[in-house]
Amino acid sequence: MASDVILVIVVGTALAFDFTNGFHDTANVVATAISTRAVPPRLAVTLASMLNFVGAFVSLKVAATVGKGIVDPGHIAGSHGMTIVFAGLVGAIAWNLATWWFGLPSSSSHALIGGLVGSALAASGTAAVDGNGLLSKVVVPALIAPVLAFAVAGVAILVIYRIVGRLRPGLVTRGFKLGQLGSAGLLALSHGTNDAQKTMGILTLALVAHGDISADKFAVPQWVVISAAGSIALGTYSGGWRIIKTMGSRIIKMDAAQGFAAQGAGSAVILAASHFGYPLSTTHVINGGIMGAGAAKRLSAVRWGVAGNIVVAWILTLPCAAAGGALVYGVTRIFGKGVTGPIVVSVLILIASFMLFTRRARGTAAAAVPA
Amino acid sequence: MSAASIVDWGALGKVVLYSVVAGVGVPAIYGLAVLGAARSTDAQRARRGGPATAYALLALLGGVACLVAIAYGIVVMTQKS
Numbered sequence: 001m002a003s004d005v006i007l008v009i010v011v012g013t014a015l016a017f018d019f020t021n022g023f024h025d026t027a028n029v030v031a032t033a034i035s036t037r038a039v040p041p042r043l044a045v046t047l048a049s050m051l052n053f054v055g056a057f058v059s060l061k062v063a064a065t066v067g068k069g070i071v072d073p074g075h076i077a078g079s080h081g082m083t084i085v086f087a088g089l090v091g092a093i094a095w096n097l098a099t100w101w102f103g104l105p106s107s108s109s110h111a112l113i114g115g116l117v118g119s120a121l122a123a124s125g126t127a128a129v130d131g132n133g134l135l136s137k138v139v140v141p142a143l144i145a146p147v148l149a150f151a152v153a154g155v156a157i158l159v160i161y162r163i164v165g166r167l168r169p170g171l172v173t174r175g176f177k178l179g180q181l182g183s184a185g186l187l188a189l190s191h192g193t194n195d196a197q198k199t200m201g202i203l204t205l206a207l208v209a210h211g212d213i214s215a216d217k218f219a220v221p222q223w224v225v226i227s228a229a230g231s232i233a234l235g236t237y238s239g240g241w242r243i244i245k246t247m248g249s250r251i252i253k254m255d256a257a258q259g260f261a262a263q264g265a266g267s268a269v270i271l272a273a274s275h276f277g278y279p280l281s282t283t284h285v286i287n288g289g290i291m292g293a294g295a296a297k298r299l300s301a302v303r304w305g306v307a308g309n310i311v312v313a314w315i316l317t318l319p320c321a322a323a324g325g326a327l328v329y330g331v332t333r334i335f336g337k338g339v340t341g342p343i344v345v346s347v348l349i350l351i352a353s354f355m356l357f358t359r360r361a362r363g364t365a366a367a368a369v370p371a
Numbered sequence: 372m373s374a375a376s377i378v379d380w381g382a383l384g385k386v387v388l389y390s391v392v393a394g395v396g397v398p399a400i401y402g403l404a405v406l407g408a409a410r411s412t413d414a415q416r417a418r419r420g421g422p423a424t425a426y427a428l429l430a431l432l433g434g435v436a437c438l439v440a441i442a443y444g445i446v447v448m449t450q451k452s
Contacts, residue, residue: 055448058445058448058449136379140383141383144383144386144387148386148387148390149390149394151391152390152391152394152395153394155391155394155395156394156395156398156399157398159395159398159399159402160398160399160401160402163399163402163403163405163406164402164405164406164409167405167406167409167410168409171405171408171409171412172405172409175404175405175408175409176401176405179401179405179437182437182438182441185441186441186444186445189445189448190444190448193448257402260398260401261398264394264397264398264401265390265394265395265398267394267444268389268390268393268394268397269386269390269394271393271444271447271448272385272386272389272390272393273386273390274447274448275386275389275447275450276382276383276385276386278382278383278386
């Protein structure tokens with residue numbers, strides 16, 4: 001009975017994380033298209049939400065990687081295992097909410113992996129974590145991806161300016177706004193494919209711990225796919241406007257060609273990496289692309305202070321989410337091995353989230369009142 | 372165990388190569404499509420039928436090539452499952 005209750009809590013928390021993932025990462029897909037006015041904001045978010053939902057059904061390979069490639073499923077068993085998953089999820093949600101509060105586009109994927117690694121380390125020590133998998137599948141790609149996107153977007157925009165530089169600006173802008181529809185659509189689809197699967201992997205890991213699924217036959221149930229797809233789509237539709245503002249206008253002031261180059265380079269890097277099995281952070285790639293498209297035009301076009309804050313948030317994501325996951329695991333253990341700990345932490349995180357959203361909503365409403 | 376033996380540098384090299392080819396190539400082709408559309412419009416206004424048709428063809432081919440690239444991207448996504 002207690003393990004059933006913990007499973008329900010873990011499923012609810014995983015779907016809540018998926019919602020924050022969509023909410024947090026809406027900006028990855030729509031910020032450049034909104035900033036260049038290629039698509040009206042609400043329409044952009046609606047289309048991104050729909051394509052995120054569809055994208056979640058495209059592939060299940062990343063789900064398997066997250067479910068068994070980072071943390072050893074052998075150490076995630078029974079109620080104790082589900083508590084580890086729960087603590088990791090709460091650590092990731094807390095980091096996502098904190099970075100959303102400051103309008104920083106950090107990686108939800110790294111928050112999830114960090115949270116899970118932290119809680120597993122706190123619970124079972126280093127034996128529970130696949131260090132090689134973490135290094136080869138997360139850390140090294142995290143270093144390469146944004147630099148690669150930066151370089152590719154930079155070269156792409158220089159080539160584009162070379163081709164269209166002498167044309168009338170109005171026609172060129174209209175042409176690249178049209179192009180952004182295609183590149184944004186591809187980004188939304190790949191985002192749904194990559195990110196919804198991470199929650200599917202975590203949910204399946206919890207079902208393995210609960211004994212519903214064999215660890216040897218790691219298959220994602222259909223209800224998990226549908227609920228994860230729905231949750232990330234709903235989060236995307238809700239739109240993290242603070243991060244959209246940061247990415248769309250605070251890093252660089254973008255023209256349509258730069259937006260197209262950033263999205264095109266981002267799509268190319270994400271798809272090439274996914275094809276070879278590297279679960280990249282879409283956030284890192286798109287932000288790298290935006291900075292590259294800006295810097296290639298003029299180095300001073302990039303607001304390096306904002307870019308620096310974003311990079312610091314990237315560096316802090318894995319360790320901070322891990323510390324959060326470990327801390328939450330420790331708090332749940334204060335209440336013993338039963339269901340009390342997860343219930344208490346769930347109530348606390350719900351209250352904290354409610355206060356955060358209410359305070360932000362008040363702030364937004366106050367800002368909207370004319371002086 | 373060293374990082375060199377854990378990380379598959381060959382696969383990462385291919386990621387870099389494919390990213391550069393697709394990430395620069397597709398925007399460049401789309402840029403040519405925009406160039407074709409703009410020049411075709413100008414040629415039509417100047418009542419120069421030959422260049423207008425040639426530039427329109429460039430715009431069409433560039434646009435189709437980009438649509439094919441998007442379709443290929445979707446195929447790549449489905450193939451990783």
